[in-house]
Amino acid sequence: MKITIERTKETIEKEFSGKAMDLLKEIGVLVEDVLIIKNGQLVTEDEELDDSDEIKLLSVISGG
Amino acid sequence: MNCEQCDQRAISTKPSLCKDHFDSFILKTAQETIDQFGLFTKNDRICVAVSGGKDSLALLDVLTRLGYAVEGLFINEGITNYREFSLKDLDDFIKRSGIKVRTVSFEQEAGFGLDTVMKTKQFHACTVCGTLRRYLLNKYAQDYDVIATGHNMDDEAQTVLMNLARGNSSLFLRTGPKTTENEASIKRRFVPRVKPFYFVSEKHLLTYTVIHRIKTDFGECPYAPDSYRMHLTEILNRYEEEHPGTKKHILETYLALREPQQHVISIEKEEFDHLSAGDVEIPSGKAEELIEEIASVLKNQ
């Protein structure tokens, strides 16, 4: 799975399938801090993710 | 997860709502805040303080959709590689929405941008920026009934905790969804400040901009990141995650404690560095003094 963290422009490759909230827990990101975009679509933290999904995390905190 | 109100897929949680119901929820929350605190009416002329960030663009959008007469005022501080991005997004937004946004710059008004001031290494970025922004906003909003800012529930809960934790007792009771007018503030032609997103969380605001494709792809201010506020943000978000409703409860408790008066004040310089822009009046004399001081430092270099 390819995970892009928009704020730091960081990309992580990681094997994962399961709930989005568990993925966030694994990579140490709070649900409160991000919006989850799965294959270009806004989803909630209880969305089931597949290893082939492309995930983008939009940072809620960015000032302004 | 499905929407609480229909069988569509939810795009938000707390509450779980689909795109359409989420959209109505944001409009409703803003409208309730406007009505509950008497922020303004359909007859008022509203000046939205535009930062180029998501909160103020969402505010322009929401207030327009609710049928209010809004115009924007954008203050360009003159920060290279920071404002250029937001200006581009702002231009896109103006073109698409047709909302009138006026631009005023530090450069035009004071003769220097923030970059120039910071090169002297003699001034604190937040002090200069905050003082001039407040001064210019008030100056150019004289024809309006209120200045509306995009401050959200997260900003406001942080401010309450910051004032509490730092012992800023004179400021503590002076934030809130609306500044109160009194004789002194009217005499000084201080335009009241209001915050229609007082009870809208930052996460929900970002969600709103994403579903409405309001693009605000800009970085963080290169000067003096407010590390104290950032730290509080982290703590507060961790707390909110484990105890949903924390931010709202902080504000509700705060408002219940607060006397609805004496919000308009002038304050000491050191207290004011890390305030959010909507909170206090800066007497124009103070801003003018600061502009002169900076100009004389620049002249002697």
Ligand SMILES: [Zn+2]
């Ligand atoms: Zn729905």
